[in-house]
Amino acid sequence: MLKKLTAFLTAAVMVTSVASIPVLTSYADTNSTTEKRVMEKLDRGTVAVKKNDGVYLSWRLLGTESLTNQAFDIYRDSEKIYTTGEHDATCYTDSKGTADNKYTVVPKGEAIDKTEAVDVWTTNTTYKGRSVAYKDIAFKVPDGGKTPTDEEYTYTANDMSVGDLDGDGEYEILLRRVPSMDVNTRTSYPVIEAYKTDGTHMWTIDIGPNEINEVDINFLAYDMDGDGKAEVIMRSFEGTTDGKGNTTGDTNGDGITDYSKSESNLAIFKDRQYIVSTPEFLSIYDGETGEETDRTDLKPSKEPLSDWSYRYSDTGRLTKRASHYLFGLAYLDGVTPSVVMVRGAWDNVRAAAWHIEDGKFKEDWVHNTENKDDVNSIWGACNHNLVTVDVDFDGKDEILSGPMAIDHDGSEMYAVKVYDNDGNAQKLAHGDAFDVAKTDPDFNGYMTWACHETSQLMANIEYHDARTGEVQWGYSKNKDTGRSRSADIDPTHKGFEVWGSTATIPANISGENIADTWNGFKFRKIDGTVDSDATIPMNFKVYWDGDLLSELLDGTTVSKYNWEDKSVDVLMTADDCASNSGTKAVPCISADLFGDWREEIVWKTADEKEIRIYSTSIPTSYKLNTLMHDSYYRASVAVQNNHYNQPPNLSYYLGAETTKVPMFEGYVIKDGKKITNPDLTDSHGTYDINAKTGALSVKLAVDCANAYVGNNIVQIDTENSDVTPIIVDDRTLVPVRFIAESLGMDVGYNDSTRTVTLSGNGYKVNMTLDKSEYTINDIPLEMDVPAQVVNDRTLIPLRVIAESIGKKVEWDADNRLIYIGSVQFYDKANAAKYAAALKNGKEEDQEIIETPVPTEEPDLLATADYTEYTDSNNVAWKMYINEDYEKYNIGDKLEWAGTKKPGELANIAVAQGTNGKVMHFEDSTKGNRNAIYNLPYKMNGTVRIELDWKVGECTGGQSYGELRFADSSKNTFFALKTQKGAELQYSANGGIANGLLEKDWKDVGTGFNKDTVYNVVIEADFDKKVCNATISDGSKTAKITDMPFENATDFNAMEILAVRVEKNFTWATDIDNMKVGIKAN
Secondary structure (H helix, E strand, O other), X not given: OOOOOOOOOOOOOOOOOHHHOOOOOHHHHHOOOOOOOEOXXXXXXXXXXXXXXXXXXXXXXXXXXXXXXXXXXXXEOOEEEEEOOOOOOOEEEEOOOOOOOEEEEEEOXXXXXXXXXEEEEOOEEEEXXXXXXXXXXXXXXXXXXXXXXXXXXXXXXXXXXXXXXXXXXXXXXXXXXXXXXXXXXXXXOOEEEEEOOOOOEEEEEEOOOOOOOHHHOOEEEEOOOOOOOOEEXXXXXXXXXXXXXXXXXXXXXXXOOOOXXXXXXXXXXXXXXXXXXXXXXXXXXXXXXXXXXXXXXXXXXXXXXXXXXXXXXXXXXXXXXXXXXXXXXXXXXXXXXXXXXXXXXXXXXXXEEEEEEXXXXXXXXXXXXXXXXXXXXXXXXXXXXXXXXXXXXXXXXXXXXXXXXXXXXXXXXXXXXXXXXXXXXXXXXXXXXXXXXXXXXXXXXOEEEEEOOOOOXXXXXXXXXXXXXXXXXXXXXXXXXXXXXXXXXXXXXXXXXXXXXXXEEEEEOOOOEOOOOOOOEXXXXXXXXXXXXXXXXXXXXXXXXXXXXXXXXXXXXXXXXXXXXXXXXXXXXXXXXXXXXXXXXXXXXXXXXXXXXXXXXXXXXXXXXXXXXXXXXXXXXOOOOOHHHOHHXXXXXXXXXXXXXXXXXXXXXXXXXXXXXXOOOOEEEEOOEEEOOOOOOXXXXXEEOOOOOOOOEEEEEOOOOEEEEOOEEEEOXXXXXXXXXXXXXXXXXXXXXXXXXXXXXXXXXXOOOXXXXXXXXXXXXXXXXXXXXXXXXXXXXXXXXXXXXXOOEXXXXXXXXXXXXXXXXXXXXXXXXXXXXXXXXXXXXXXXXXXXXXXXXXXXXXXXXXXXXXXXXXXXXXXXXXXXXXXXXXXXEEEEEEEOOOOOOOOOOXXXXXXXXXXXXOEEEEEEEOOEEEEEEEEOOOOOEEEXXXXXXXXXXXXXXXXXXXXXXXXXXXXXXXXEEEXXXXXXXXXXXXXXXXXXXXXXXXXXXXXXXXXXXXXXXXXXXXXXXEEEEEEEEOOOOEEEEEEEOOOOEEEEEEEEOOOOOOEEEEEEEEEOOOOOOOEEEEEEEEEEEEEOO
């Protein structure tokens, strides 16, 4: 049993390492359904790309084909040019290929007459010496024009999906486009368009006037009924026109088909707009024609609006909470695909599911969430995205969205909770991003890494078991944490790495940091220039460069994490393209659309006239079945267009430690027959994968027996110190075995033929000793100095080894230093240091800096001026601060200032109050903001603080403001909080300057909730760790006695903190007549 998380701090609190979780071997036994899932019948998906060295080919290995016993014949212009080996990866470079050739790839021995030849992609660009190909598809651009008020408008391309709409085995493209016009003036409406990959327009569905929230126009394309053609499922309305021109009319007889014309029926926000009431449907459209074939009322219903929140009663915010939609594609019975609709996110969350039977919707279930007060309820616990995957291994898919899970039968599985030290549970709330994946090569279960939006949570970003919802570890951030990402990007740590926004330091799956900072990484651009203080991109991930690690996709840039250099190295940038969703910066779609198992990326062009499909042309040595025949991956691609798009994950662990991958257990229908994987003999089978990740770089010096492998210095040959790089006939020769194996390749030698073979990273190299001829991927080449044996080891020319393994080479003649690496950079500034270290076999010892002996801080109070004061209880005090602000100028900030995190309040200044000058604070911006005043002294013993506080009432729903008192280490010993519609509250034990928020708030008293000036008197005894306070407005007084606090040791700072939870937040507050002193002896 996994343990509950018992506490959350600003650093991660580890309860149990994932490595200690029992490996659930029973998982595999429970998935014993005799009927398997039917998947799409795909074609070969061959891609041919023109490169400098010929034409690069890549093609699908279907799930129904063997990973270890399937060879392929390659034809150029109907002439067979090559047959791959049974274990070879599904890529090949034709050195004689030209842009005018056509290519066909078929299983070995199969005729080509039923397989269409493909043209060569000729548009490409070069990054770091590598050619990156793309294919443009021109739109049937909807006409723009002018609105009735003479405003010009155009259409903007947005999210995509794919499906085999016509049953030919090739994916077609669905594209959402929205007009750039205001709801009050528009005459055109959002559309969903279908295209073939040659640019042929198939149909357009016009959504019509009754959907004005473009973010939630999501759609699903998949073969729901097993006929070999994908259906399209989406919400529809009165006024929706299908691909055949049929428009849905007045279905309820109210005489209205455009519900956007009534201003009272609209809910308009700064960033979103909604229609309050309109008939809503779920429709099936024929994939080939776009014709509507069935329609049903959308469930769950929006009505009554009052069901969708207990926090709000106004129509606008109730409508917003009822107008959040997510689609899911799930095999709820393990065999038949169903469409799932989840409605709501911030408050109420409800769901429904249907499958398709005889071309009609057949309802599976409807789930209503009723108990908002139950910590185990999924109320308020839903993301802007979801996944469907069998997390409990019963053969049936569950529905997961951030901190909640719904079982295959529509019942609630869990809401994710964390626990405080007293065992009290707190449910985690809505978030913007999450990953559900098999993150640990030694654990067969799914784990979730998720971020959460609500600022007061004990965990704003956390790692939990996707089967049970039990949290393993996490971080409290005290603010909206809007990004999180999980992927294997660093092979030096087991499993995936996890990272996120709000200063979340990248960590391994056990919660141990893999870096010292969250934003101190180098960002190396295409031109080699480096920016500092960068973060690791977290918006998207992609399999791109041929190893089993994930690359990073952000905006229009693909990059790779460099674990040796702690940098993010750009691999390519899609010039003249644009991403979607603002700062989320996502592509139209990214998925394994064709070619081998790596993923394509589709962006729109910046001029909105085309979409551009990028496909990697980097060779890989790994042979994997198409990812689109992995049921979890395919379902995730189908709903990638949900709200805030997320990248797909797989149903198995794919990363640096992968040793096995599962056999495809489903089937496809071809020519009326079930086709399954030929190697699958029981319910579960696996293929062996020899994952190998080498170092990113090697540095050597001529005539030196040592080398850098990554950041480590090693001897090139531990048995022979004479093996070094040498120069022969002005050519640098390097030891081939050492370099190839260090960079992750296999090396073989045939003694009888004197042939050296290198394989890996997508390259196969054959060379013979003392001969200049050699081949790379069967392409014949010639070296100017032949491979030769020196000191009983094979050496070859430096440039040949670089070309043979696809690496970059730098030669530093001044230091006789050689750099071979995955990215094109060379640290010239430290070259002399590297050369000296290689010569000495170690780097220079770092200079020992003696720790300075701490000196006692001067007692500033001993010489400070004070006035004597005796209170009403006849207690004597020494008052060191007496501030009424009258001597200052209007606009002076004095010593108040915000901190970098969370950020400074917009207005901090002396201002004119009702009865004189005051210290004024105000803000209405996004995010948390603060202002801190550090006293010139540390005050110990018993401290008296007195001030007048004009509280001010916050707007913005759950947003609030705090006045906090803390010690020199930022520990809070007393705090007051104001919130709209609530009593004034008090608490302790937080931390200022972006530290912990206080918990266990208590009301000061009845009626303490107005925009009133309160006299606040606090007496804090730092020896006894207790605090007394009196709060009065002249007509009523509240007394707080013997309130304990924990960590604070003195009084040294005050903080005004504005915590924004909802939009439209404002707060203005004043401080005056501040007096601070210590108890006299």
